[in-house]
Amino acid sequence: MKKTINILLILALGVAVFGATPGFAQPEKVIRIGFPGGSGRPLSAGGWGYVQAKNLFEEEFKKDGWTIEYNYIKTAGPGVNEGLANNSLDFGSHGDLPVLSARAGGLKIKALAAVRGGTSHLLVPTNSNIRTIKDLKGKRVGVNVGTWTHALLIKVLKDNGLTMKDIKVINTSGTAFETALTTGDIDAGFGSLSLIRSGRAREIWTTVGRHVRYQNTNTFVVREEFLKKHPDIVKRLLKVYVKGLYLASLNKNETLKFNTRTGTALADLVTDNGGQSIKYLTSPKLDGQVTQQYKDSLVLFKDNGLIRKTFDPEKDLYERKYLDEVLKELKLENHWPNYDINGNPIKK
Amino acid sequence: MERLGTLEVKNLSKKFRSRNDELTVLNDINLTVQPGEFISIIGSSGCGKTTFLRLVVGLEKGYEGEILLDGQRLNGPSLKRGVVFQDHRLLPWLSIEKNVGMGLKDAKSDESRKAIQEHLELVGLKGFEKHYPHQLSGGMSQRAAIARALVNRPGILLLDEPLGALDALTRMYMHQELERIWKQEKITMIMITHDVDEAIVLSDKIVVMSSRPGTIKKIIPVPLARPRDRASYDFVKIKEEVLEEFQLHTEHPFTYTI
Amino acid sequence: MKIQLLKNKLTGLIIPLVLYVAWDLLSRYELVPSTLMPPPKVLFETWWVMQSSGELLLNMKMSLLRVGAGFLVGASSGFLLGTAMGLWKPVEQYLNPVFNFFRQVPVVAWIPFLLLWLGIDEWFKIVFISCGAFIPMTLKTYDGIKNVPASYLEVVRVFEYGWFRLLRTVIVPSALPSIFTGLRLSLSEAWMLVIGAELVAAGEGIGNVMVIARRLFQTDVVLVGVIVIAITGFAMDRLLGLLETRFLGWHRTQNAQ
Numbered sequence: 001m002k003k004t005i006n007i008l009l010i011l012a013l014g015v016a017v018f019g020a021t022p023g024f025a026q027p028e029k030v031i032r033i034g035f036p037g038g039s040g041r042p043l044s045a046g047g048w049g050y051v052q053a054k055n056l057f058e059e060e061f062k063k064d065g066w067t068i069e070y071n072y073i074k075t076a077g078p079g080v081n082e083g084l085a086n087n088s089l090d091f092g093s094h095g096d097l098p099v100l101s102a103r104a105g106g107l108k109i110k111a112l113a114a115v116r117g118g119t120s121h122l123l124v125p126t127n128s129n130i131r132t133i134k135d136l137k138g139k140r141v142g143v144n145v146g147t148w149t150h151a152l153l154i155k156v157l158k159d160n161g162l163t164m165k166d167i168k169v170i171n172t173s174g175t176a177f178e179t180a181l182t183t184g185d186i187d188a189g190f191g192s193l194s195l196i197r198s199g200r201a202r203e204i205w206t207t208v209g210r211h212v213r214y215q216n217t218n219t220f221v222v223r224e225e226f227l228k229k230h231p232d233i234v235k236r237l238l239k240v241y242v243k244g245l246y247l248a249s250l251n252k253n254e255t256l257k258f259n260t261r262t263g264t265a266l267a268d269l270v271t272d273n274g275g276q277s278i279k280y281l282t283s284p285k286l287d288g289q290v291t292q293q294y295k296d297s298l299v300l301f302k303d304n305g306l307i308r309k310t311f312d313p314e315k316d317l318y319e320r321k322y323l324d325e326v327l328k329e330l331k332l333e334n335h336w337p338n339y340d341i342n343g344n345p346i347k348k
Numbered sequence: 349m350e351r352l353g354t355l356e357v358k359n360l361s362k363k364f365r366s367r368n369d370e371l372t373v374l375n376d377i378n379l380t381v382q383p384g385e386f387i388s389i390i391g392s393s394g395c396g397k398t399t400f401l402r403l404v405v406g407l408e409k410g411y412e413g414e415i416l417l418d419g420q421r422l423n424g425p426s427l428k429r430g431v432v433f434q435d436h437r438l439l440p441w442l443s444i445e446k447n448v449g450m451g452l453k454d455a456k457s458d459e460s461r462k463a464i465q466e467h468l469e470l471v472g473l474k475g476f477e478k479h480y481p482h483q484l485s486g487g488m489s490q491r492a493a494i495a496r497a498l499v500n501r502p503g504i505l506l507l508d509e510p511l512g513a514l515d516a517l518t519r520m521y522m523h524q525e526l527e528r529i530w531k532q533e534k535i536t537m538i539m540i541t542h543d544v545d546e547a548i549v550l551s552d553k554i555v556v557m558s559s560r561p562g563t564i565k566k567i568i569p570v571p572l573a574r575p576r577d578r579a580s581y582d583f584v585k586i587k588e589e590v591l592e593e594f595q596l597h598t599e600h601p602f603t604y605t606i
Numbered sequence: 607m608k609i610q611l612l613k614n615k616l617t618g619l620i621i622p623l624v625l626y627v628a629w630d631l632l633s634r635y636e637l638v639p640s641t642l643m644p645p646p647k648v649l650f651e652t653w654w655v656m657q658s659s660g661e662l663l664l665n666m667k668m669s670l671l672r673v674g675a676g677f678l679v680g681a682s683s684g685f686l687l688g689t690a691m692g693l694w695k696p697v698e699q700y701l702n703p704v705f706n707f708f709r710q711v712p713v714v715a716w717i718p719f720l721l722l723w724l725g726i727d728e729w730f731k732i733v734f735i736s737c738g739a740f741i742p743m744t745l746k747t748y749d750g751i752k753n754v755p756a757s758y759l760e761v762v763r764v765f766e767y768g769w770f771r772l773l774r775t776v777i778v779p780s781a782l783p784s785i786f787t788g789l790r791l792s793l794s795e796a797w798m799l800v801i802g803a804e805l806v807a808a809g810e811g812i813g814n815v816m817v818i819a820r821r822l823f824q825t826d827v828v829l830v831g832v833i834v835i836a837i838t839g840f841a842m843d844r845l846l847g848l849l850e851t852r853f854l855g856w857h858r859t860q861n862a863q
Contacts (some may be wrong), residue, residue, distance in 0.1 A: 038688075078820065078821040081823050085639070104823055105826075107641050145821040145822070145823050146821025146823075170726060307825075406764075425763045425764040427765065430764070437757050440856050441780070441856045442779075450775065451765045482856065564627070
């Protein structure tokens with residue numbers, strides 16, 4: 001009898017502890033959007049940067065008492081996934097590997113729109129004798145595991161007949177990566193142009209000027225539960241977002257200038273994205289370019305053990321209903337063309 | 349092998365010094381113990397009887413006066429003096445056999461084996477060679493401790509309340525055993541006790557000590573034939589004589605019982 | 607006696623069993639999202655996949671090798687220092703304050719410094735683990751030797767023992783239970799720190815598998831890692847426990863009384 005009481009007591013304690021776990025509660029009237037952070041100021045690039053700088057969401061929702069929270073997650077895309085998983089974020093905008101690995105891992109999210117044009121540069125210390133990708137064999141490569149550059153490294157190695165097993169992966173990111181690269185603790189890794197401009201690194205490969213499949217294609221995702229609960233909010237948010245993208249697409253130079261607010265020099269922005277049309281860079285459409293690339297990525301990720309089981313993104317990820325409605329209402333159905341796998345507009 | 353063991357204690361004093369205090373524990377002790385004698389030292393707690401014993405064993409250093417064993421001044425502990433403590437102090441990780449052999453220079457030699465065997469027999473622990481201390485009762489452990497103290501044939505055996513922790517019946521049995529061993533080994537024994545009956549049953553002489561500072565109050569001979577009858581008139585008379593010492597010289601009668 | 611013993615052991619299984627059932631029910635009815643707490647069935651499947659692909663064994667081997675190296679270096683130097691401090695007064699006077707000063711620093715606090723000195727390769731991990739294994743071993747060896755009962759020392763003083771015999775007959779056996787405790791603490795510390803080291807710096811190893819799994823949103827793999835770590839740690843401790851019973855039977859039974 002006494003024993004039973006003891007067990008019940010312990011169980012009650014357990015329930016109390018687990019029941020009190022924070023992070024399960026949904027705060028009232030706050031829209032929480034997560035971005036991969038860690039570099040630059042708390043502001044995003046591209047169309048997102050425009051929307052943020054002009055406070056478009058804040059203006060839209062002020063009258064209903066909803067507030068907007070932009071969160072820049074230091075642990076990048078994987079961190080955004082964790083935020084979505086434990087209900088501390090409602091929306092996210094992150095890369096192909098984090099989005100696809102999250103969905104493969106059972107995270108209930110829907111992709112509302114595409115966010116294109118992410119670039120990166122494969123860097124080595126200035127005095128390094130690494131010249132080509134093939135030279136990376138046996139070298140220590142800094143990888144921000146789980147982010148799109150992780151996936152990019154796999155693609156690039158594969159092109160050169162190498163796999164991740166041929167290099168030594170060092171899981172590192174942000175300033176730790178930059179320091180490790182300059183001290184020579186790691187031999188190479190993907191980073192931004194600022195390292196080259198400050199003379200701390202040399203580029204051996206870049207996504208710039210290459211096929212779009214090497215670029216990062218993010219998606220703007222929402223937690224399914226939030227979507228079910230507030231479909232109207234999601235739609236209004238998306239509508240404002242698309243309106244912002246439209247405005248951003250009208251003047252490329254101004255948009256790039258806006259994007260210098262992230263802390264990136266205008267020259268670097270021009271180097272990275274100057275060669276691409278502003279329409280391509282701002283298009284929210286989940287078109288062939290996105291779906292085909294994601295399909296290929298899923299195969300690549302499965303082959304490399306980045307995801308353990310695959311899924312059908314058409315069924316489990318994309319939610320085009322809201323974007324289609326918004327485009328129609330804004331009469332922007334034909335503002336952006338659909339792009340094919342090569343990033344070329346499909347002529348009707 | 350002939351065993352000597354004349355212990356002479358002359359004008360022995362012992363002081364303990366603390367930072368700014370000096371405590372005289374023993375004052376002017378004079379005692380001679382003849383070979384083969386059984387002496388009991390009895391006294392209330394704090395009379396310095398244990399200090400006295402530790403001085404004789406050599407575990408306590410720094411004293412005034414002289415302690416001579418067969419005419420030689422004592423200098424530290426020695427195999428010539430066996431000691432049995434109140435707690436048996438058998439090493440728990442050694443078998444009884446090995447515990448008993450602890451005092452031997454080379455416990456593996458045939459001679460040593462024989463000595464161990466003999467002494468286990470002497471104390472009645474034959475058959476328990478491979479046992480460990482935790483498998484023995486209190487009385488058996490104390491007998492093993494006695495065998496250990498005797499195995500290298502010391503001239504004198506010092507016993508510090510060896511039966512103090514035992515129950516009354518085991519104790520009486522151990523009195524017989526101790527007497528038998530003493531007779532058989534023809535060894536000098538000095539025993540500290542607070543049990544008057546025990547002292548009378550076993551001793552040739554009883555040394556009564558008084559406290560603060562510890563001095564010898566009286567030495568009472570026990571000229572009774574062995575084995576002694578606790579109910580006999582002479583026994584009771586000696587007991588009264590011993591007890592009287594305490595009643596006369598202590599403020600609170602019977603405080604000698606610890 | 608035997609039944610009682612069995613009963614005692616089974617009592618320890620009640621809570622895990624209850625937790626298991628609770629976990630199964632919570633995840634089966636989606637009361638906790640499977641992304642936060644995958645159901646047991648999924649874990650078994652994931653475990654099996656990792657096991658049969660050899661991924662688990664390979665990484666466990668790396669981690670265990672590191673633990674082995676770090677434990678060996680750390681525990682043996684801890685044993686030497688503990689013994690030296692316990693036996694020789696001058697060593698104690700010179701080194702004990704220094705040791706006590708440094709042991710106040712949690713081992714993880716050394717990470718930035720160690721990374722700076724040793725980089726992120728194997729050296730860092732092994733030195734880090736040995737630092738952790740060193741401390742409990744030193745403490746417990748020192749304790750064990752310092753706490754040899756004075757009563758036993760008195761006994762052997764009468765027997766005029768030399769240094770070596772004193773050490774062999776009294777000091778080492780008396781300190782052994784404490785030394786064994788040191789070994790067990792040291793090993794479990796080494797095992798915790800190898801995971802810590804692998805979380806910080808990459809390379810193969812079970813900790814690293816978990817870091818990568820976390821980044822790739824493979825909660826099931828992370829949890830499999832947790833369970834494998836727990837089981838391995840438990841098994842290693844039991845193994846040392848068995849050795850202890852084997853060599854220190856007297857101590858166990860004595861304490862049981």
